[in-house]
Amino acid sequence: MKQILHGHIVHAPKLGALEILENGYMLLENGKIAGIAGALPDDWKGCEIIDYSDRIIMQSFCDMHLHAPQYPMLGMGMDLPLLEWLNTYTFKTEARFADVDYAREIYRRLAKELIDNGTTRVCAFSSLHLESTLVLMEEFEKAGICGFVGKVNMDRNGSPELQENTEDSIRDTIKWLDACPKDAHIQPILTPRFTPSCTNELMAALGKLAKERGLYVQSHLSENTSEIEWVRSLHPDCPQYWESYDKYGLFNSHTVMAHCVHSDERERKAIKDHNVVVAHCPDSNINLISGVAPIRQMLNEGIWVTLGSDIAGGAILPMMGVIAEAIRSSKIRRIHSNWTVDFLTVAEGYYLGTTSGAHYFGAGDGFANGDPLHAIVIDDRHYVDTHRLSIRDRFERAIYRAKTDDICAVYSAGRKVK
Ligand SMILES: [Zn+2]
Numbered sequence: 001m002k003q004i005l006h007g008h009i010v011h012a013p014k015l016g017a018l019e020i021l022e023n024g025y026m027l028l029e030n031g032k033i034a035g036i037a038g039a040l041p042d043d044w045k046g047c048e049i050i051d052y053s054d055r056i057i058m059q060s061f062c063d064m065h066l067h068a069p070q071y072p073m074l075g076m077g078m079d080l081p082l083l084e085w086l087n088t089y090t091f092k093t094e095a096r097f098a099d100v101d102y103a104r105e106i107y108r109r110l111a112k113e114l115i116d117n118g119t120t121r122v123c124a125f126s127s128l129h130l131e132s133t134l135v136l137m138e139e140f141e142k143a144g145i146c147g148f149v150g151k152v153n154m155d156r157n158g159s160p161e162l163q164e165n166t167e168d169s170i171r172d173t174i175k176w177l178d179a180c181p182k183d184a185h186i187q188p189i190l191t192p193r194f195t196p197s198c199t200n201e202l203m204a205a206l207g208k209l210a211k212e213r214g215l216y217v218q219s220h221l222s223e224n225t226s227e228i229e230w231v232r233s234l235h236p237d238c239p240q241y242w243e244s245y246d247k248y249g250l251f252n253s254h255t256v257m258a259h260c261v262h263s264d265e266r267e268r269k270a271i272k273d274h275n276v277v278v279a280h281c282p283d284s285n286i287n288l289i290s291g292v293a294p295i296r297q298m299l300n301e302g303i304w305v306t307l308g309s310d311i312a313g314g315a316i317l318p319m320m321g322v323i324a325e326a327i328r329s330s331k332i333r334r335i336h337s338n339w340t341v342d343f344l345t346v347a348e349g350y351y352l353g354t355t356s357g358a359h360y361f362g363a364g365d366g367f368a369n370g371d372p373l374h375a376i377v378i379d380d381r382h383y384v385d386t387h388r389l390s391i392r393d394r395f396e397r398a399i400y401r402a403k404t405d406d407i408c409a410v411y412s413a414g415r416k417v418k
Pocket of ligand 1: 065220310
């Protein structure tokens with residue numbers, strides 16, 4: 001089936017480069033992008049046109065780090081640093097997901113809010129519960145979300161209501177992997193919570209599984225200084241935090257590491273050399289007083305940086321808000337470097353929240369030919385002065401100001417889902 005979308009087309013094929021087609025046309029063949037043009041080519045004539053005149057068609061977002069079972073505590077518990085925050089709020093909230101009906105209700109609402117805000121691809125943590133993790137995958141699938149979901153592994157330093165023993169953790173992980181549908185848009189990803197949560201025995205078993213089944217891995221790295229000290233005491237043989245994952249084969253080009261706020265030059269070199277993906281979570285890092293990650297340095301060093309909401313350490317679910325936070329955080333680094341370090345531009349922030357994450361799911365650059373369409377349509381015609389503004393200005397205003405209702409359509413994997 002051939003369809004044409006008509007509107008102002010904005011996408012970010014390269015870091016810092018926005019491509020804008022005013023009154024452009026995008027040809028879709030069975031939901032896949034088959035071309036973009038400034039004027040309607042003769043051989044496209046006769047196809048059904050979906051008219052988004054004077055609206056902005058832009059790439060949808062990739063949230064590369066979020067905790068689905070923390071959705072009920074979104075926007076709460078913000079007066080504590082990471083380790084106290086985990087023990088006081090987080091573990092109690094996640095423990096409720098032992099109840100599958102509760103999980104179904106919460107995850108359905110989360111999936112809807114993600115799609116309504118234009119997040120169509122995710123790398124998400126579930127809780128440690130096998131059944132509820134499958135429910136999360138089902139609800140994401142039904143809503144039209146693509147990407148990865150991981151059953152969390154944690155066999156130490158949890159809480160009485162939220163911890164597995166090593167044997168159960170390994171057994172449930174295998175049961176869960178075997179229960180995941182093979183051709184779904186949501187696939188499993190191994191998810192050791194973070195080094196302090198997993199015994200060496202568990203890490204070794206996960207490393208073995210990752211290798212045997214070619215699985216992707218997600219976890220946390222160097223978020224907070226107390227956490228880094230803790231890891232050092234747990235792994236005196238590892239000079240740095242990342243080595244506590246690498247030792248077990250859990251630090252490679254299939255790995256997403258959230259935060260990396262305090263990764264120094266040596267750790268960043270390891271991230272780069274192993275082609276590990278950094279999920280930068282600027283709102284969470286400030287809320288939990290963790291720090292401001294050196295994103296400009298990482299980009300200069302060629303590190304693969306993406307963005308995550310990290311709800312509920314992060315209090316902003318819409319990725320447009322997360323992009324704006326990433327830009328602000330980079331400006332804080334600029335201020336504290338005596339203006340020697342460049343901040344992120346809006347075009348760069350948008351690239352990190354879209355194309356850079358999409359690469360992890362195998363997509364090309366921007367709206368690339370052959371890729372299933374992941375897009376949102378912004379209707380900003382009711383804002384002031386819209387008719388006077390350039391598309392570039394309207395795009396920027398959308399990043400900083402657009403509300404959920406301004407996203408009038410969402411496409412995920414070639415299908416209209418809002
Ligand atoms: Zn996290």
